[in-house]
Amino acid sequence: MLSSLKAPATETRGRKNSGGVEFHAVSKTFPDGTRALHDISIHCPAGEATVFVGPSGCGKTTALRMINKMILPTGGSVTVNGTDVASMATTELRRQIGYVIQNAGLFPHKRVIDNVALIPRLLGEAKSPARERAAELLKLVGLPAELGRKYPHQLSGGQQQRVGVARALAADPPILLMDEPFSAVDPIVRRDLQYHLKSLQAELKKTIIMVTHDLDEAVFLADQVVVFRPGGIAQVDTPDRILTTPADSYVEGFTKGNAGIKWLSLLPTAGLTLEAASSEPGSSTQVSANWILQNDANGRPQSWIPAGSAASNAAGPIPVRSPFVHGTDMLNAALNSAVLSPSGKAIATDPQGHTRGVVDSREIHLAVMTAKGRIDE
Ligand SMILES: Nc1ncnc2c1ncn2[C@@H]1O[C@H](COP(=O)(O)OP(=O)(O)OP(=O)(O)O)[C@@H](O)[C@H]1O
Ligand SMILES: [Mg+2]
Helix, strand or coil, X not given: CCXXXXXXXXXXXXXXCCCCEEEEEEEEECCCCCEEEEEEEEEECCCCEEEEECCCCCCHHHHHHXXXXXXXXXXXXXXXXXXXXXXXXXXXXXXXXXXXXXXXXXXXCCCHHHXXXXXXXXXXXXXXXXXXXXXXXXXXCCCCHHXXXXXXXXXXXXXXXXXXXXXXXCCCCCEEEEECCCCCCCHHHHXXXXXXXXXXXXXHCCEEEEEXXXXXXXXXXXXXXXXXXXXXXXEEECHHHHHHCCCCHHHXXXXXXXXXXXXHCCCECCCCCCEECCCCCCCEEECCXXXXXXXXXXXXXXXXXXXXXXXXXXXXXXXXXCCEECCCCEHHHHXXXXXXXXXXXXXXXXXXXXXXXXXXXXXXXXXHHHHCCCCCC
């Protein structure tokens, strides 16, 4: 991996506020009289992801842009590493900050590789090392190096978005601002980008401040969620507490009544005990009295074959739907898999999709109750 991109973990965590961003009683009234924010205070800790959610027009982008001085507060102050941004030279400040926007915002007349290398070049780096590094960054965000030769319009929306992230990382800034970075891509690509960003963050430990309309995205990516209401803040808390202990009915309204289901997306599947199922290509395993799990020629789960009393009722094999990746996916995915399976058992695979085992829905229920510290049965 890129050693130059690795977070200086001990330094960052040891120093108070290093890379951290704070809003101190910040207000913003635009020249036309619009009061976008009134007296907000937020601490975005260094090395963590803080995600702003809230309805349209409630001031999320305004707050984000105050961090890199694209917008200046009319009251209060914003500090980076404990220093008021108002007292910092704009170029010096922005050197510490990567900025990713919706639709990536790439320069159309520049090749992908040069879009990524742009900021290091502006900072005086020579062309060849800047391009080499840009190629590494493309790899880091999951794009093939050949793509660097193309122009932005020759890429899909999801690929452009990845280039946008690579470009923001190019100067290796400790802080990454992201304003609805994935909102313009379809749900499947979006999920993929979210997974990628999450694993990238686990390694790079940037101070991320991100805006989204999507509570699922916020809960998945955030260490800390900030729920905005028009002009102010309704709650600042961990994803877990936003879901289980909303400050008021306004915050609760954001979960659309599905807080319990969303909460399952915070619980790992790594601790689930798997029941054995063969991973051999073409093999089958009887996992319950009535159901046999059949693998395809690559050792991936393919279909449920009815046995026992199910054999006389079911017309034939039932295709497998939605296995979960053991240790990577969260409990919501395991529960989904169990619900969709005729045997009531979720199918666990490795990251390549090969059968690892099955999990009974009762084991999933037990994991949920254990996580809640509530086992009454
Ligand atoms: N330059 C400006 N001049 C006047 N009013 C503005 C300006 N920029 C933003 N506003 C207003 O400030 C308020 C907050 O805008 P902001 O863009 O921060 O909202 P947001 O939460 O990011 O919304 P969205 O989710 O739609 O992106 C809105 O009422 C908006 O119309
Ligand atoms: Mg906005």
